[in-house]
Amino acid sequence: MTMDKATFTRKFCDRLLLVFGKKVDNATPLEVFQTVGLLIRDILKHKWKKTEDMYQQSKERQVYYFSMEFLLGRLLYSNLLNTEMYDVCKESIAEMGFNFEEILSQEHDPGLGNGGLGRLAACFLDSLASLELPGHGCGIRYKYGLFQQKMVDGYQVELPDYWLEEGYVWETKRLDKTVEVRFGGEVKTSVENGRLSFHHHNYERVLAIPYDIPIAGYQNNTVNTLRLWSAESTSNDFHFHSSDRNDYYHYLDYKQSVEQISEFLYPDDSYFEGKLLRLKQQYFLVSAGLQSILRHFKERNQQLSLIPDRICIQINDTHPSLVVPELMRLLLDEENLSWEEAWTITTKSVAYTNHTTMSEALEKWPVHMMKSLLPRIYMIIEEINERFCQQLWHDFPQLRDQISDMAIISFEQVHMAHLAIVGSSSVNGVAKLHTEILKKSVMKPFYTAFPKRFTNKTNGISHRRWLLSANPNLADLISNIIGKGWIKEPKELIGLLKYANDASVQEQIAKVKQENKTKLANFIQEHYHLTIDAHSMFDVHIKRLHGYKRQLLNTFHILHLYQVIRAHPHVDMAPRTFIFAAKAAPSYHFAKKVIKLINATANKINQDPIARDKLKVIFLENYNVSLAEKIIPAADVSEQISTASKEASGTGNMKLMMNGALTLGTLDGANVEIKEMVGPDNIFTFGLTADEVLAFQERGAYRSRDIYNGDQRIRTLLDQLVHPFLTNDDVEFKDIYYNLLYNNDEYFVLKDFDSYLEAHELVEQAYRNNQDWLKKSITNIAHSGKFSSDRTISDYASEIWNIHPISIQE
Secondary structure (H helix, E strand, O other), rough: OOOOOOHHHHHHHHHHHHHHHHHHHHHOOOHHEEEEEEEEHHHHHHHHHHHHHHHHHOOOOOOEEEOOOOOOOOOOOHHHOOOOHHHHHHHHHHOOOOOOHHOOOOOOOOOOOOOHHHHHHHHHHHHHHOOOEEEEEEEEEEEEOOOOEEOOOOOOEOOOOOOOOOOOOOOEEOOHEEEEEEEEEEEEEEEEEEEEEEEEEEEEEEEEEEEEEEEEEOOOOOOEEEEEEEEEEEOOOOOOOOOOOHHHHHHHHHHHHHHHHHHHHOOOOOOOHHHHHHHHHHHHHHHHHHHHHHHHHHHHHHHHHHHHHEEEEEEEEEOOOOHHHHHHHHHHHOOOEEOOHHHHHHHHHHEOOOOOOOOOHHHHHHHHHHHHHHHHHHOOOOOHHHHHHHHHHHOHHHHHHHHHHHHHEEEEEEEHHHHHHHHHOOOOOOOOOHHHHHHHHOOHHHHHHHHHHEOOOOOOOOEEEHHHHOHHHHHHOOOOOOOOHHOOOOHHHHHEEEHHOOOHHHHHHHHHHHHHHHHHHHHHHHHHHHOOOOEEEEEEEOOOOOOOHOHHHHHHHHHHHHHHHHHHHOOOOOOEEEEEEOOOOOOOOHHHHHHHHHHHHHHHHHHOOOOOOOOOEEEOOOOOOHHHHHHHHOHHHHHEOOOOOOHHHHOHHHHHHOOOOOOEEEOOOHHHHHHHHHHHHOOOOOOOOOOHHHHHHHOOOHHHHHHHHHHHHHHHHHHHOOOOOOOOOOOOOOOHHHHHHHHOOOOHHHHHHHHHHHHHHHHHHHHHOOOHHHHHHHHHHEEEEEEHHHHHHHHHHHHHHOOOOOEEEE
16 A cells, blocks of 8 residues: 555645644644654554454464563654655655655654664564564553653763653554553452452552554565553542541652653652552553463463464563563452463463673562562462472472572562563573573573573664664665665575675675764764764764763773873874763762763863864763664764673664674673674674683672783773863762772773773774775674574474464555
8 A cells, every 4th residue: 555656745735734734834843743654653553454454363472572661763664664655755845845864853852762672673573574473562651751861060860851752753652452460459268159259359449451553574575563551540530529628638749759650761760659659560560461462362362271372472582571460360369260271372482582691680579579569469479389390399309409580489589581481481582602601590590490491582683673774875885786675585695795895885885884974974073073084083982871881981081092192293193083972870889980080081182272173072862762863874883892691682783784894892692692603703803701701700800909010001091080180070080980999890801901902903994904994894784684683583483382474465
């Protein structure tokens, strides 16, 4: 259902007049964007309905992807490509006198995620639809998202990100699909017909209102659904005609407490109320989602025993682990199944993806909080834990000494990762190295008990978003060289490899890269009033701000280069522009200090007349998908320098290599597999290996002060942190100083410093050889098809989800 230009223009004018009461001559860019969005949504709705009907008739299994984050980015551009309306729309909009790029920029990034976890979920939805696979997303419709980041005197300041201020053209509210979620109260038991029954009383009622977003496949008829839940209050329990004013104010308090469930992504959980709200969010998501899925299932099927044949529920990290006890509750209390029947259905229907090796990131909830907020859920978790521990005792005598470490409830904590493992049929890591660390270290006893349950599914990215949409000039060039087959079959990018030494292809690749760098330089000039050399090396470090991602190590290297230039003003050095973008969690004090350090470093260097022609440093604020789409096509060097063993996979590394940047990284996460694909000559690696890091941690043999005492470069850098060098305040960065020396440098920043400098010297040498650099760049692009989310989703579909393509006919 596409339109020619004349039809599109006519429909556009009619819709603009109907919705905004305006003609083309006096429409604003925002009104034009919203009108175009409505027209494209009409096309999608037609396909959406057909997809839903086909799925309803089919007996094929469907997957539901539960995630606290879905970092979608802007959808108009990709929806135009997916519906084959891009050219028609662009030409029509231009002929009506509007700037097409300006119209696209009117769309606000949905505030539904933070980092790689949420972007991965979005890429997976794209691939599911593009591969014609029956798969849907289930998340929360955050009113304000994470936060809007502003820099004030170099400090991160958090402001509300009201991304819904102008509405959201892609969503459809489904009031008829509303469900109720319950919190608190008491659970009483009774025996009815010889069966123990559970009754929930005096609970807080929360309405979960679904908003559906169509997820279109690339140039096919499949339109899957991302369902986002919004928390709203109910007035049924309040008496508005009462003369008691306390009733009214009680209702206002209740209304506010309910609606804050879906107000912000990741509330500050450094205090009790924040932890409680976060747990509320997680249960709200899984309860609403599962009630909706079961209701939909029962409309098509009579036998609950068929649930595992029709439904797979994928838990994206530990956040939605309450899927396990909530599905049990629904089957036990609402459907009156026996424990054994319910447990069989649950474990056969649920699969779990782990995203971390760090124990502090594996969620745990205090027993008293879980018991108070979710009394029936806690009772079920207790029963699961008791049965699991008994199973370990009887079936795995070799693990008896480890039962307390494997228990779901231990030391007054509920361990969510353990719950997810025990209640799932599959547990997967997201890179080969990550999965091996899970099996050999972090989850070793579980792997010992259930070896067949563990598998690897290396992450992937949507090449349609991160190459076709984000870098259209490069995409067009690739299509001219090897044809357009790679858009639907990304493995065909390997066809570029035979052109890696082709001087003509290298020249064209270099031209596209330079155009992207100039575009980014102009953006920085316009928004930050900083002039950067568009012909300098663009060294990019863009990801969530965390200690293990080591933005601090990068900053120390920059400060070291600054010292070299100050000491040797005429040193022969390729000009470099270091580009950072990241958000730090509002309560993560150390990470926010690193942001201040980066900005102080940038301020010092950018104003230095000796250094600024060789070095520039810029921290771009409010990192999101749209900003990433500006940075990634322009990058020369991709900083992937996490402490080995700490990054589960990474996906920024894949996006950057797909756009021709060369990876500078540790042998961590998917960097290992990138190296395997491109070969050691086309990547720059350094630092401790994962095994070395784990060995240091196990033996406690690392002493950061020994490095400080033995390396003059490091001593100079650290001493500058507690002297008025970067700022006029000698205590500004004392927390970083003490973290490295007195807390023993948890993430081995000082240990890897020397190796990191050596790797950068190799980067410098390679960059000076333009022909060789372009060969490496083309080689990376050619191998990047391996890291498409289409490949990842195909693996999930065949090896975990057992789902198959369903072709939707026009």
